[in-house]
Amino acid sequence: MASGPQRNGTGERTVGSAEAVAAAKAAAPANGETVRVDSWIWSVRLVKTRSMGATACRGGHVRVNGERVKPAHSLRVGDEVRLRRDGRERIVVVKRLIRKRVGAPVAAECYIDNSPPPPPREAVAPAGIRDRGTGRPTKRDRRELERLRGLAGPGPGPASGSGAGPR
Numbered sequence: 001m002a003s004g005p006q007r008n009g010t011g012e013r014t015v016g017s018a019e020a021v022a023a024a025k026a027a028a029p030a031n032g033e034t035v036r037v038d039s040w041i042w043s044v045r046l047v048k049t050r051s052m053g054a055t056a057c058r059g060g061h062v063r064v065n066g067e068r069v070k071p072a073h074s075l076r077v078g079d080e081v082r083l084r085r086d087g088r089e090r091i092v093v094v095k096r097l098i099r100k101r102v103g104a105p106v107a108a109e110c111y112i113d114n115s116p117p118p119p120p121r122e123a124v125a126p127a128g129i130r131d132r133g134t135g136r137p138t139k140r141d142r143r144e145l146e147r148l149r150g151l152a153g154p155g156p157g158p159a160s161g162s163g164a165g166p167r
Contacts, residue, residue: 027100034074035097037064037081043098044107046083046090061085081111090115 027043029035035043038053041062047053054071056062062069063082075081075094083090092111102110130137130145137145 023102023106027098027102027106029097029099034076035099036071037062037069037073037075038071039099040075040094040097041081041083043101044092044110045101045104046092047085056083056085080114088115088118 038050038057041047041056042050042053047056053062057069057071057073060068061084064073064075064079066080066082075097077094077097079094081090081092081094083092091114093114094110095112096110098107098110101107130141
């Protein structure tokens, strides 16, 4: 019998806890080696790319134990990492050091997430949505939509006509 990844009833792959631990150990650094903070936040999938992690560190959006850090800062188990991104702050405590990017279930086992819950989405429908089949908006409709969306300037635009002054 094969001991590879199992499939659940929907055909998706599931990772057993033994496989997750093995994957995390394979991605772990050798004894005595350290892991850069930009590499770690990429490995545990807090940022999409390693360069985005480095940019976040250089921009002051990453703090380790309350201090702003450079991308090459070495992490240790037990460090608190705060990452500010997309208007939200993620607060995680390092549980396991990994250097290579791993799957999401394995990555979630490498940190303890102490982040506050995300703010609830607004239940209000977005302004300026037109009904399907109403046709192309008129100039007046377009100006009203822009005013609702906050794209238009503070007052009425120039006078109607071709824009030419009096003759």
